[in-house]
Amino acid sequence: MNFRNIESFLSVDTHEAEKLGRLLAGILTSDLEKIRRGIRDNDPESIRFVAHSIKGASGNLGFQSLSQLAAVMETRTRAGQLDGLEDLLLEMQQFLEKLEDSLSGR
């Protein structure tokens, strides 16, 4: 996932896109940790809240795939389900790593 997607989606320059990308990466790192904690503590409501937040923020930057993953997670946890969340979490983690790679020029 390349942070430069933000450039075209929001019509901002590379510098602005990078700043927003770094902000998303920082927030996502913290949010994914909260989701891990929620899975460990069997706390669907706290996961739902974080997933809801990721859904909006990533969608606002044009990262539809991440937004859709978060939407699925939000729907499941709203119903109190914790099954399959690890898979979704893993996909989110992979998204984060790709974003960080693009930010560090790799």
Next chain:
Amino acid sequence: MADVYSILVVDDNLLNLKLIEKVLTKEGYNTLLSDNGPDARRIAAQEHPDLILLDIEMPDENGFEVIQKLKNDPATATIPVLFLTGVSEVDVKLKGFELGAVDYIVKPFHPEEVLARVRIHLKLSIATNSLVQEQARKLRQITQAQNALLPRPEDFPNARFSVFYRPLEEAGGDFYDILNISNQITGYFLGDSSGHDIETSYTTASVKALLAQNCTPLYSPCESMKMINDVLVEILPEDKYLTACYMHLNRGTRIMTLVNAGHPPVIYMPKGKNPFFIKVPGDILGMFPDAAFGIKRFSVNEGDRFFLYSDGMVESKEKKISWVAGVQGLLSFFEGVGQINLSHLPSTLISRIFNGYPIPEDDIVLLCIEV
């Protein structure tokens, strides 16, 4: 430079805050940012932004609670609020509208949509404010026009009267008039129209014109009131009427004629004596074609005083006191005022009756007349 509009953005997600800030500042808006409800409310009250973009899903105090508190606070109640929601359920949107939001933006949002909605609601807000300002200006004009209709004692020195007049709203329902019927005859009219709205101010103007047309030497006081009643029955809306008191004083013959149309009783204070009520019940004005007014005709002497007043002086809806009950203790306030200069009487009596200054529950008129 054109006006810079300020927009308060409230979202617990820092990325959303930064993104909306970027979108808005690029278009020349001034942004205020908050990541929680209590801070947002404090900023709104202090800075009074032109618009608020408010996230619903926030920890601790959610957007619904924030908007409810904003709308309950007079300092922030009129600021338009657009809520940001990641939830597309109708119930959530309806709840936002019920609480006073003007619109919503579903997250994820596109920057152009945010800008478009901000623009349209700023335009609506500006238009509404202009309308309010225009209405306020017109109401001020009505107040000025209505005040211009009220005679001042200095313009009628021979009528020997003084007055306290305070309308509850811009368009008062109470009014009075002084009529120079002849060199020796003066008419004093005090009316209380139902309502305080703009329609009422037109009633006031109509009655003033009718008084000028009908209170002439050709007609007896009762005939004058009956003719005015006939016209009012025709022109007033069904639920509108007046209570009124008309006093016709002939200083040549020293005869006072009192016509009462459902109005609280006049207080009569013969010179050097205690005050008492003159109770002459009668029908109200403007409601019945065959209205029967209370009439009393009696001799008076120089220096005698009369007091006409509206129900606002004796009635209290808050304390559940009708004017009938309210007049019971009224006479005690008039004791010993015989020596007070006529021009000082209204303020002295109002101060006594209201123990300082009247609480605004209704229009108040007190007309003091000396023979």
